[in-house]
Amino acid sequence: KNEVEQSPQNLTAQEGEFITINCSYSVGISALHWLQQHPGGGIVSLFMLSSGKKKHGRLIATINIQEKHSSLHITASHPRDSAVYICAVIFYNTDKLIFGTGTRLQVFP
Amino acid sequence: KAGVTQTPRYLIKTRGQQVTLSCSPISGHRSVSWYQQTPGQGLQFLFEYFSETQRNKGNFPGRFSGRQFSNSRSEMNVSTLELGDSALYLCASSSASGTGGLAGLNEQFFGPGTRLTVL
Numbered sequence: 001k002n003e004v005e006q007s008p009q010n011l012t013a014q015e016g017e018f019i020t021i022n023c024s025y026s027v028g029i030s031a032l033h034w035l036q037q038h039p040g041g042g043i044v045s046l047f048m049l050s051s052g053k054k055k056h057g058r059l060i061a062t063i064n065i066q067e068k069h070s071s072l073h074i075t076a077s078h079p080r081d082s083a084v085y086i087c088a089v090i091f092y093n094t095d096k097l098i099f100g101t102g103t104r105l106q107v108f109p
Numbered sequence: 110k111a112g113v114t115q116t117p118r119y120l121i122k123t124r125g126q127q128v129t130l131s132c133s134p135i136s137g138h139r140s141v142s143w144y145q146q147t148p149g150q151g152l153q154f155l156f157e158y159f160s161e162t163q164r165n166k167g168n169f170p171g172r173f174s175g176r177q178f179s180n181s182r183s184e185m186n187v188s189t190l191e192l193g194d195s196a197l198y199l200c201a202s203s204s205a206s207g208t209g210g211l212a213g214l215n216e217q218f219f220g221p222g223t224r225l226t227v228l
Contacts, residue, residue, distance in 0.1 A: 099152035
């Protein structure tokens with residue numbers, strides 16, 4: 001069964017903390033996306049990756065194909081990072097994006 | 110470049126009615142995907158259009174349909190609305206090509222969404 005699991009579901013942090021959000025999936029994938037959704041609904045694509053590691057500013061995404069696991073790290077977190085972070089994958093055996101349930105992050109000053 | 114636009118932003122309908130939502134992709138993008146987001150089911154893929162052809166479809170009933178025009182603008186239609194159709198409907202465009210470049214294999218640019226409430 002094609003499943004995507006994210007952890008934790010909710011995360012609170014103090015400004016400046018290092019944050020890690022995890023995404024695990026059940027079978028082989030073609031690509032994995034990390035998305036950010038702010039209150040009000042707008043979604044921004046943060047990363048798309050199929051191997052290795054990508055970095056953009058304070059955000060780092062890694063993926064381990066063998067372990068079927070990806071992590072999104074936020075260094076020096078800031079209140080403006082407060083959002084829902086969603087992992088989405090395309091499994092080899094389907095052409096459709098399957099989404100995780102999201103991780104709600106709140107960063108307090 | 111202008112981003113993805115969706116109209117209307119908010120919509121209230123009653124059960125049994127039908128609704129049409131519109132999405133204008135980023136200029137030059139020929140792939141448009143539609144997604145439904147509800148508190149219970151989260152984000153779910155509806156369908157993808159490329160060059161006026163539906164090339165991928167999620168697990169939704171036939172009441173959900175869509176189309177794409179020659180200028181890449183897309184519409185989705187939901188007929189015989191049910192209470193459970195209340196959701197945020199998002200569209201996304203990508204630079205996916207026609208040669209097997211499925212939308213999910215390319216960066217997706219999302220619109221602000223249309224919030225549909227069915228009473």
